[in-house]
Amino acid sequence: xxxxxxxxxxxxxxxxxxxxxxxxxxxxxxxxxxxxxxxxxxxxxxxxxxxxxxxxxxxxxxxxxxxxxxxxxxxxxxxxxxxxxxxxxxxxxxxxxxxxxxxxxxxxxxxxxxxxxxxxxxxxxxxxxxxxxxxxxxxxxxxxxxxxxxxxxxxxxxxxxxxxxxxxxxxxxxxxxxxxxxxxxxxxxxxxxxxxxxxxxxxxxxxxxxxxxxxxxxxxxxxxxxxxxxxxxxxxxxxxxxxxxxxxxxxxxxxxxxxxxxxxxxxxxxxxxxxxxxxxxxxxxxxxxxxxxxxxxxxxxxxxxxxxxxxxxxxxxxxxxxxxxxxxxxxxxxxxxxxxxxxxxxxxxxxxxxxxxxxxxxxxxxxxxxxxxxxxxxxxxxxxxxxxxxxxxxxxxxxxxxxxxxxxxxxxxxxxxxxxxxxxxxxxxxxxxxxxxxxxxxxxxxxxx
Amino acid sequence: xxxxxxxxxxxxxxxxxxxxxxxxxxxxxxxxxxxxxxxxxxxxxxxxxxxxxxxxxxxxxxxxxxxxxxxxxxxxxxxxxxxxxxxxxxxxxxxxxxxxxxxxxxxxxxxxxxxxxxxxxxxxxxxxxxxxxxxxxxxxxxxxxxxxxxxxxxxxxxxxxxxxxxxxxxxxxxxxxxxxxxxxxx
Numbered sequence: 001x002x003x004x005x006x007x008x009x010x011x012x013x014x015x016x017x018x019x020x021x022x023x024x025x026x027x028x029x030x031x032x033x034x035x036x037x038x039x040x041x042x043x044x045x046x047x048x049x050x051x052x053x054x055x056x057x058x059x060x061x062x063x064x065x066x067x068x069x070x071x072x073x074x075x076x077x078x079x080x081x082x083x084x085x086x087x088x089x090x091x092x093x094x095x096x097x098x099x100x101x102x103x104x105x106x107x108x109x110x111x112x113x114x115x116x117x118x119x120x121x122x123x124x125x126x127x128x129x130x131x132x133x134x135x136x137x138x139x140x141x142x143x144x145x146x147x148x149x150x151x152x153x154x155x156x157x158x159x160x161x162x163x164x165x166x167x168x169x170x171x172x173x174x175x176x177x178x179x180x181x182x183x184x185x186x187x188x189x190x191x192x193x194x195x196x197x198x199x200x201x202x203x204x205x206x207x208x209x210x211x212x213x214x215x216x217x218x219x220x221x222x223x224x225x226x227x228x229x230x231x232x233x234x235x236x237x238x239x240x241x242x243x244x245x246x247x248x249x250x251x252x253x254x255x256x257x258x259x260x261x262x263x264x265x266x267x268x269x270x271x272x273x274x275x276x277x278x279x280x281x282x283x284x285x286x287x288x289x290x291x292x293x294x295x296x297x298x299x300x301x302x303x304x305x306x307x308x309x310x311x312x313x314x315x316x317x318x319x320x321x322x323x324x325x326x327x328x329x330x331x332x333x334x335x336x337x338x339x340x341x342x343x344x345x346x347x348x349x350x351x352x353x354x355x356x357x358x359x360x361x362x363x364x365x366x367x368x369x370x371x372x373x374x375x376x377x378x379x380x381x382x383x384x385x386x387x388x389x390x391x392x393x394x395x396x397x398x399x400x401x402x403x404x405x406x407x408x409x410x411x412x413x414x415x416x417x418x419x420x421x422x423x424x425x426x427x428x429x430x431x432x433x434x435x436x437x438x439x440x441x442x443x444x445x446x447x448x449x
Numbered sequence: 450x451x452x453x454x455x456x457x458x459x460x461x462x463x464x465x466x467x468x469x470x471x472x473x474x475x476x477x478x479x480x481x482x483x484x485x486x487x488x489x490x491x492x493x494x495x496x497x498x499x500x501x502x503x504x505x506x507x508x509x510x511x512x513x514x515x516x517x518x519x520x521x522x523x524x525x526x527x528x529x530x531x532x533x534x535x536x537x538x539x540x541x542x543x544x545x546x547x548x549x550x551x552x553x554x555x556x557x558x559x560x561x562x563x564x565x566x567x568x569x570x571x572x573x574x575x576x577x578x579x580x581x582x583x584x585x586x587x588x589x590x591x592x593x594x595x596x597x598x599x600x601x602x603x604x605x606x607x608x609x610x611x612x613x614x615x616x617x618x619x620x621x622x623x624x625x626x627x628x629x630x631x632x633x634x635x
Contacts, residue, residue, distance in 0.1 A: 193613035219608050221572055237608060240561065240601070242576075263580055263604055266573040279577065281604070284535070284584025286577040307577040323574060329533070330574055351533075353571040367571050393615075396571050412568075414615035441572065 056088040057173065060116035063092070064135070065101050066124030069158050073133065076162035077120060077169070079206060080180045083422075084170065084406075085429030090116055102134040111140045118146075120169055124158075131155045135165050137172055147172045159208055160448075167447070179401035180205060183445045184408065185223045185232050188212065189418055189438040198440075200234060202249070205401075205444070207434035213247060222266060222397075222441050226273040229445040233257075233267040233276055244278055246293075257291060258298075266309045270317055270337075277301070277311035277320060288322055288339070301339030312356045312364075313337065314381070321345070321355040321364050321381070332366060334381060345383030354397050357381070359446075360404040363425070367396050367409075376409050378425060389427035399444045408433065410440040515555045515635040520628075524551045527611075528586065530624045533570070535581035537589050545586060548628055549593030556596075557633035562586045564604040565611075565627065567620035572606060579604030586626040601631070 061078045064070030081087035096110035102123035111119050122135030130152050137147040149168055151161045160181060167178030182205045191197035198219045203210035213232070214220055223234035230250055236243045244257040244267045257264065262281040269276055274293055279286045280300075288311045291298040302308040306326035313320055314337075321334050327344065332352045335342035346352040350370030357364055363378040368388065374395040379386040394412040401407070406429075408422045417438035423430040433442075512518035520526060525548070528541035537545065552558055564583030566575035583602035591597045612619035 193610060196608065198608075221608070237605065240603060242603075262602075263576065265576045279573070281577065281580040284581045284588075284602070286580060307574065307581070309577050310571075310573045325574075351570075353574045369569070394568065415613070 056086055057117050058090055058115055059087045059118040059120065060090045060095060060111055060114065060140075061092075061120045062095055062098075062100055064122035064124050064133070065099075066126075069131070069155070070122070070124040073122070073124065073158055073162040073165070074120075076159055076206070077166045079434075080163065080166035081169065083206070083431065083434075085424055086170075086174065087118075090114060102136055106138055106140075108138075108140055108143045111138075116140050118169075118173060120165070122165070126155065127152075129155070131158060131161065133158075133161050133165070137169050159204065163204070163206075176405065177403045177447065179403045179406060179444070179447065181448045182402060183229070183448065184399075184420075184433075184442050185213070185225060185234075185445070186420060186439045186442040187221055187223065189440060190216075193415075200232070200247075201439070202232075203435060207436075210435065210437075213249075224268045224443045225445045226269045227271055227446055228273055229448055231269075231273070232443070233269060235265045235267060244276070246276070258296070266311065268312055270313045271315050272317060277313065279309040279311070288320070290337070299339075301335070302342070310354050314357050315359055315361045319381070321357055323353050323355060332364065332379075332383075345379065345381065346386075347383055348386050356398055356400060358400050358404040359402050363404070365398040365400060365407055367398065376407060376423060378407075387427065389423045389425070390421075390430060395421075397441055399442050401444050402446045408442040408444055410442065513635050515558075517630045517634045520548075520551055520558075520630060520634065524548055526628045527625050529621060530582055530626070532567075532620075532624065533578065535578065535585045537585050542589075545589050546593060549590050549595050552590065552595045552599065553593075555634065556599075559599050559631045559633050560601075561629045561631050562600060562602045563609070563627040563629055564602065565609060565623055565625050566604075566607045567623040568607050568610065568615070569620055570607065572608075576604050576606035579606045582624075582626045586628065 059081060061074050063074045078089040082089050094114045096113055097107045100106055100121050102121055106119055106121065117140060119138040119140050120135060122133060125132045131154065133151045135149060136145055138144065139146050147168060151164060153161050163181035166180040170178035170180065183202055184205055185200065185202045188199045188201035189196060196219065197216045198221065199216040200213040200220045200223055201210055202213055219237040221235050221237065223232050225232055230248060232247045232249060234245055236245060242263045242265055244264045245254050246257065247254045257276065257278065260280050265279050267276050267278040275290050276293060277288060277290045280289050285305055286307050286309050287303060288301040288308045289298045290301055304324065304326050306324050308322055308324045310323040311320045318337055319334055320337055321332060323330055324333050330351045330353050331344055332346040332355045333342045333344050350368050352366050352368050354367045355364050362380065364381055365376065365378050368375045368377050373391050374393065375388040376390040376395050376398045377386060377388040392411055393414055396410050398407040398409045406422055406424050408420060410418045411421045412418045418440040420433035420435055420439045420442050421431065422433055512522050525544045528544055531538065552560065562583040564579030564581065566578045570578065580602065583604055587600045587602050590600060610623040612622040
């Protein structure tokens with residue numbers, strides 16, 4: 001078994017900040033269902049994450065000074081921002097000012113010429129075996145520095161530094177937290193359809209640093225992160241039994257949730273990480289249970305003779321959305337975290353499964369089957385404002401980026417391998433994940449430290 | 450979407466018969482162990498030859514009664530379900546009744562019912578659906594007098610298809626419950 005690389009720590013401190021350039025905003029009137037924060041706009045650059053038809057913001061990201069690692073860091077930042085769909089990194093060949101370091105003011109006219117709205121430049125230095133990365137974010141047309149930060153890290157953590165800079169730029173320009181310094185746990189698939197090998201795997205959100213967490217001797221599925229990103233709960237299926245495990249990514253220690261009379265599946269952590277909601281099957285009937293991980297006591301939440309599965313907590317931990325076919329077909333229901341007051345929320349026709357509450361609480365993502373197609377969609381927790389974001393032969397199992405703006409899921413073509421894809425909540429930015437292998441059941445981590 | 454199971458059962462039996470026939474054909478083919486051309490002509494017989502014996506055909510021996518092979522070939526180890534359903538279909542009842550009879554005849558046999566679903570559903574829901582199918586078969590066998598303690602169940606959801614294709618034919622095959630012999634067979 002290959003163990004995942006140990007997380008490394010990156011320190012950052014704000015070096016300068018221009019108070020005049022405080023531009024948390026989102027002013028364009030909402031054409032989507034997403035709530036818009038009405039904020040005054042005082043600067044020229046605006047990136048509105050809420051609009052589906054927004055033109056991506058042209059941004060210049062020249063290679064950071066300091067040799068190859070500087071160039072590599074710029075490249076990772078550029079790829080991150082491009083993939084978000086909100087930014088359009090400009091071709092470095094078009095840059096007029098060359099060799100810009102982090103210690104001088106850019107020649108803004110040179111960047112206006114190529115219509116760069118924002119500029120990210122930086123410098124890498126190695127000091128006492130440590131990597132020091134200084135970077136600045138500029139509003140080209142306002143001729144203002146929007147952000148200046150310095151990161152120190154061990155040299156092998158250069159990608160992590162690049163992700164942190166990407167998050168800082170994203171947050172400064174959109175007013176929303178980023179999601180680049182995150183990881184994805186998923187099921188790496190190999191073998192044939194009739195003889196599949198499924199291994200738990202983990203990688204950075206941009207597909208880098210993939211490594212296996214299990215050997216493939218049993219089928220694994222549906223991994224989910226805990227809120228501290230240190231633990232993953234997943235299900236293992238053997239010829240005679242199923243087990244829910246909790247795997248500590250730092251220590252590689254794995255423990256079972258325990259032995260139950262029937263199958264156990266569909267585990268998911270509570271937001272505080274103290275509980276796991278899961279399904280227990282007995283005599284063919286699947287019900288939702290919740291286990292308190294410190295006391296190890298479990299409580300049954302549903303008693304319906306229908307299928308009850310795929311429980312997912314609201315971010316405040318007070319409610320659970322789940323999947324039940326008590327009405328005759330699979331639909332979505334919301335109940336109290338104690339199992340009280342279950343109420344159906346899906347009403348659009350079709351079969352609804354795999355509900356997942358968004359980290360911000362405002363949406364529930366789901367898989368929907370209708371008209372022979374599968375869709376990833378979102379609706380509000382009361383079932384209103386349903387919107388389908390994707391459509392294909394088989395799309396399944398959405399997971400939210402920690403800022404609630406992007407969903408990852410698995411997509412299969414007829415007879416083809418399962419691949420990881422992402423789509424933003426507007427449905428505009430749909431793309432395959434930069435991971436070349438076959439994979440399914442992705443789960444996005446919270447922002448890392 | 451309802452597809453008749455009898456069609457596929459008949460097809461399967463036909464395939465078994467074809468396999469047996471082709472095996473028989475192979476075995477009946479004479480395979481001389483020495484040169485058949487005599488080195489010297491023999492003297493003509495003074496008496497007429499005895500009438501030639503009829504052709505000899507070979508075929509595999511029948512499975513040993515009470516063996517897993519006997520169960521698979523002579524009873525059938527898999528029944529099929531309609532989309533998103535777990536009720537035992539009418540056309541599956543004779544096969545399951547035969548499974549129950551066989552299990553009562555060989556009371557030391559322990560079985561595991563594996564419930565399966567097609568790929569036209571999501572992973573977790575399909576695990577639950579497969580569990581229902583496995584349990585439907587178990588209930589049927591128990592109702593026919595097989596001791597409940599001899600039957601365990603598991604669901605593989607959509608993880609263990611028997612047909613790799615993508616289309617109604619493949620999906621129909623993959624919506625099944627498989628009765629696997631765990632122990633006690635000859």
